[in-house]
Amino acid sequence: MQHCRRIGITALIAATALAAPAHAASIDVMVTGIPKDSGLLACSLHADPGGFPDGPGAAHAAASPHGGSAVCTFDGVAPGRYAVAVLHDANANGRLDTNVLGMPQERWGISVRPAPRLRPPRFDEAAFDMGDDPLRLQIKLRP
Template identity: 55%
Template sequence: MGRRLGLLTGPSCGWSGLAASAALLMAGAAPARADRLEVLVTGVPSDLGVVACSLHRDPGGFPQGTPLAADRVPPRDGQARCVFSGLAPGRYAVAALHDADADGQLGVNFLGIPTEGWGVSGNAAPRLRAPRFDESAFDLGPDPMGLQITLR
């Protein structure tokens, strides 16, 4: 964008140059973006390790697939705040986990039941399976948004 703005300041820039520059700027305008999605994760049992949040837009990749974006923050006083910026409006879901041992994975027992705290947007908590995207999804508009996930 800096180069396009330079068209407005050149020595030979008259009204026609200004109009052409404005047209270029409008043609290159980015789609609407949300300034910020802030996720407050509560119910974190200790200040050990990190809280990892993953933002998903693909229903097929939720919650274990490759996320669109991720944030890892240290917990403090039973909570953590993950932040995602520059997102296009659309349908998203967030998964959060308390990675108490900071090994980068959700700890599970021999039955596959999580031993570390986890949660998803919408606080869906199905029994005996992972939450689905449609149970956890929310619509993000062009304005900043906050949501809360309570770990289980």
């Protein structure tokens, strides 16, 4: 699934932050299902349906896995509709590794529900509404 390759590259290279408007809160993304504590967990927060899941995203965060989990935090998030995509870049090569058929060989996931297996996820499948209060999301990576 080449659609997710750029998630790792973009999240590892571009560490941008959202501007903090008057009503902004944080999003903590708790990710489980990480098989090894190697590599990096790359997270991207998207506000634009056209850029999900492998576009540049609104903000990026990375975390080191520990004990099969990791937390990415996005600060200064304005109220609105967002979606999160995550990738465990197990070998830290900056991309989603795939097999000859294009199927992911590294674990990945999206906010709200399990990611589809045979096609790229759609923004509406991962979208959630952010209000003025801090939010905590839980994502279990797809094997």
